[in-house]
Amino acid sequence: MADIDRSLVRALPLFNKLSDAELDRLLASATMRRVGMGEAVFEQGQKADRFFLLLHGRLKVTQVTADGQQIIVRMVHPGDIFGFAKALQRDDYPGTPTASAESVVICWPTEVWGLFVEQNPHLAVNAMQTIGQRLQEAHTRIREMATEEVERRVAHAVLRLVEQAGKTEGTGIRIDFQISRQDIAEMTGTTLHTVSRILSAWEAKGLVEGGRQKLLVRDTAGLQILAEGQAD
Amino acid sequence: MADIDRSLVRALPLFNKLSDAELDRLLASATMRRVGMGEAVFEQGQKADRFFLLLHGRLKVTQVTADGQQIIVRMVHPGDIFGFAKALQRDDYPGTPTASAESVVICWPTEVWGLFVEQNPHLAVNAMQTIGQRLQEAHTRIREMATEEVERRVAHAVLRLVEQAGKTEGTGIRIDFQISRQDIAEMTGTTLHTVSRILSAWEAKGLVEGGRQKLLVRDTAGLQILAEGQAD
DNA sequence: CGCATTCGTTGCGCCAGGACAAAGACCCTC
DNA sequence: GAGGGTCTTTGTCCTGGCGCAACGAATGCG
Incomplete structure (x- = not known):
């Protein structure tokens, strides 16, 4: 498998407080995976045992309702993390990320996250900000759906x-x-x-x-x- | 001003990893404030220089759109934190929390948060989970508005x-x-x-x-x- | 190259729910 | 307890946009 592009990961706000050595350690435990058009990275409801980072491509995250209707919760762009359900105390993934273009993701077992945050409080703060960003986007969307x-x-x-x-x-x-x-x-x-x-x-x-x-x-x-x- | 009810704060998931001493230190820098029915804790757009915890009562958080329509983003219940815009890298508050019942809140200057997280990585992890919870609620609401x-x-x-x-x-x-x-x-x-x-x-x-x-x-x-x- | 499948367009009827309006019901104040 | 303000109910009308349906266009596959 090809090497992971370090400079790309290096540039992410999420990791901006990590030293090069720490980043290397983090990347050492990562796995890379190619995802073809239309392919799903994981399925809604599946046990959440990894978390992911999109390197290249695009994913759309869909949710299916009980009565079979589908909605797109959000798009995942290069550099975004996704599938962090476990970090939010969920045991399963709430949605399905599907490739809307040839994509490359890297992933870690969820345990790695816990270990890493222990040693890097900054990472937790950054993660919180990232999720906070998502929350604001979600609120924007709610406002739009309610009023527009x-x-x-x-x-x-x-x-x-x-x-x-x-x-x-x-x-x-x-x-x-x-x-x-x-x-x-x-x-x-x-x-x-x-x-x-x-x-x-x-x-x-x-x-x-x-x-x-x-x-x-x-x-x-x-x-x-x-x-x-x-x-x- | 009356004392803050420690046992109530103690019981919050957000603070469950703090020692009693740490909690005391945190509470020492907090200010308590009563909010009467219909009164706002702060206003949308105002500079975010504090973050809050609701002790008693209820707040509704509203946002006003450019064309004057109002929506309720969420309700704040006792034990919830709110007004954490600054922790999400915003400089102003995105909404207005208004009391729907006689309420009591405590608040900290935003700087306190940064200092405290430095020393308590667990706090950041817990905060992330709290915000993650909000994110999931928001997604649920988006799904409902889109399909129901x-x-x-x-x-x-x-x-x-x-x-x-x-x-x-x-x-x-x-x-x-x-x-x-x-x-x-x-x-x-x-x-x-x-x-x-x-x-x-x-x-x-x-x-x-x-x-x-x-x-x-x-x-x-x-x-x-x-x-x-x-x-x- | 022809067939099947998926995706997009467009016309039409219909209805959930928004806009408008007006009249109660309740509460607070003086 | 009278009056004004706020909240609620209910009626009528009207329309945005959904459901249905049929067709056209592009793509992929054997």
Whole structure:
């Protein structure tokens, strides 16, 4: 197996207080794994015995409700940790992370975390901040779902994707992984049909350019207006 | 000012790894404060220079959106910490905690937190778990808002209140603080009117008993069925 | 290259629940 | 105990967006 790219891990805020030696020790106990498109890293409900870090690629974390509906809880971007259920006193994983692009993850047995935090209080503080960040994102989403109409929610979701996974390309900004209308629907709490309609309308206005599993944003500012204002 | 009830603080999971001496030191730097009904502990947007612990009473944490709509982000129950924005690298408070009952809080300057965590790694781990708990609650709520209809969401919200603030009373379980239909609406992302209608219907079925700023649940199991199933 | 599968688009009807409105019910204050 | 403020209930209307359905387009596979 290829070596893990240390400089990439080094740069993560989560590990910014670790010495090189400590980081090496941490990496020594890590395992690397490739995850192909559409493949799941682990399954919802499975016993949580590892925690993960995404090196390359994208994952979407889904939850399935009792009555079979699916939602996307969040996207995982390179450098994000995920599957830290055990650190939050859960025994099983609450969701399923699935690759939306060819991905590479590294993982540790959960015990390693406990041992490591003992010796590195900073790590716990950083982890808390990371999780805190997630909490704030979650609250933002709750606020949006409670107060905004579908079109604005979709606009916000797309803008977020642009920020986190935007890749400048000739005529605009490409979302850098395969994303279907269904995915966007599951991120915004609506239906595939409605998303399709909204995107079609946006395409007519020249805001975006669609495509199968693709999305190219041409007018970020225009979307911003839709997301914020009452404008039309 | 009256003394802080040590046994109450002692019992909190957050502090369960601290020695009595450490706890005393922590309490020594704390300030106590009474908060009357409807009074805010701090305001959204204010500089985050303290963090808090609720000893007695109830707080509702609200956020106001740019266009003036309000939502209730969460309820704070005795023993919960709140206002820990600074620990999550925010400089201001993202919401406003307002007393829904006569309350007593204690607070520390944010610097104390940093100092204390240095010396007590366990505290950071516990704090992480506490915040992780919040994150999971937030995800649950996102899932509900995305997939469930209003009546089910209200049922879930009420059941949660029963769990966290239920007080057995002759004919059922009382929600132990002042709560208006408006509040429930802001917790579930709907309108006061819809909540009123739903509660009226439930009252007709004998599930609950209403009243001004009051709510008494008579049939928890019945609500559970509404919350879970497709039942009618 | 043809077939199957998955993904996207679009039209139409319908209804949950929001907007608006107005009238009680309760509480507090003076 | 009268009056004003807040909270609640209930009615009516209206619409955003969901469900259903059918078709079209792109991709992958044998």
